[in-house]
Amino acid sequence: MTIKLFCTIILTAMFVENYVLQQFLGICPFLGVSKKLDSAFGMSVAVIFVMLLATAVTYPIQHFILEALGLEYMQTIVFILVIAALVQLVEIVLKKYVPALHASLGVYLPLITTNCAVLGVCIDNVDTYMGTGIFGLTFGQALTYSLGAGLGFLMAMVLFSGVRSRIEDNDAPPSFKGMPITLISAAILSVSFFGFAGVIDNIFK
């Protein structure tokens, strides 16, 4: 894979097709865990980790087991089980061997099972017309795309936690306090990502 393609895929996944702000995947943690910068960061790192791992496992499963046996219809059930099992496994391994990391990331791991961004990226990667629009991503490209999607998630979380820490002290109308004002600021953040459509393609032309 050339550096150019690598950059294109990463930047496309991060900016143009940002999972949170453009595709509405992973909204629950985006709204729920973005109050504090450190928890937003911890959650995002855990998501990137699980996304990469899940892609590394589900991609071969799809190509060498499901498609080979004509069992494509089992995709959803197999993928979600793989993710759930992986999350559990990672938690156990971290707890046993890297307790320091477990202390900082461990609490976010179980939440990731129900994070649609992870399942979304796995399905996107094996689906031919999704994602970057490249027909049949290769294994390397799929991993790159996952990394980009994860970084995009991290960026959205970190940016938004900054926005939220300011909103906290603001005097919003009573009905708008809490969730509504948070969503409206998310809308404004999301507008800024429009600027990236078409840019990435033309940078690496």
Next chain:
Amino acid sequence: MTKTKNVREDFVKPILVLTLICLVCSGLLAYVNKITKPIIRETEERIATEAMNEVLPDAGGFAKIDVSFPDVYANGDTNYVTEAYKANNGNGYVFQVTGDGYGGKKTMKLIVGVDPDGKIVETKTLSHSETAGMGSKTAGDDYRFRWTGVDASAIDTVDGISGATFSSGHYKNSMRSVFDAFAYVMNGGK
């Protein structure tokens, strides 16, 4: 005694229940899949034919042309003619092309009917990710009918959409690749 009971309660029963649920669910899925698969295939075929009939009416059915087209590079875009069909009564050809769009590489999927003289009969956007309200107008009737009757020499006479210059440009590049593919087919795959 209590220990064996605990083992049974703690390990054997949960494992058994989970295995059973998995088995039953897989069986159920296999069964539903068996029923729906032929219907799904039929629906997909019908929809594909409908789109083809729309861009090339009165074709009396279509036969797939078995040639693989070279990728066409036009003004920085890469376009892929993915499928080509010949009308059974010789009324023309239908090409499916996937090209670049403003919303990303390989995001603009078009289907184009061409008559035997190389004039476009009609075009249709199958899927795109252009900006809503701007580039998405390339999928609208107003724009796609501008292409009716256009042949390879007249590509540049077709006006783009004001405010959606990039999307129109990408669309035009896809048309170029369709004409190339048409010439390729007429030349017997050369």
Next chain:
Amino acid sequence: MKGERLKTLTKGIILENPVLVLVLGTCPTLATSTQASNAFGMGAAATAVLICSNVFISLLRRAISDKVRIPCYIVLIATFVTIVQMILNAFAYPIYEALGLYLPLIVVNCIILGRAEAFANKHGVLDSALDAIGMGLGFTLTLFVMASIREIFGNGTWMGLPIPVLADNHISILTMAPGGFFVFGCLIACVNKWFKNKPKKKDFGCEGCPSASLCQAAGRKECEAK
């Protein structure tokens, strides 16, 4: 008893509306509410899955032991989602196309796992079914209202039919990503305004989260941080 049943059925529509009050299932709500017809399809698909999963989990609640509860639920839910997917693909192809990726993602829709955890594994079959119908209705209704707003003002159409003046003067941004967040925020604000005497909702991100039982640690840490 009868009144209670009725309450189980109707609470999902406003008082405990899964989307607007409990703020669950936000991803599909935002993503599929660009067109009223899509929203209706999404709502119907999720409701069907919710009813099936609630009924079966309630039936099996004594057989499923606590330890393997979550994997069992996930397998059951994923099965129903796949079945709905295949049925839509076979009989309602346009909706299947429009919902795309969000159809398999019903599996991770928090409403479904949340109801399994919070209701179906503690109540009888009939109550669970009623709860599912109520929650499903609430979800579908909210999606439909939100999609109608976005489609009418953002695209100038409703259910695909053009609306006279608006068709030429639509606000495209409402159908795009920011519009989703914006309309959703405004809808929640409206509910906050008009249903002030609603029961105090649980704080979002901790106990309100359906994964709360999975991750008490996360819940505690988050709650302490507040």
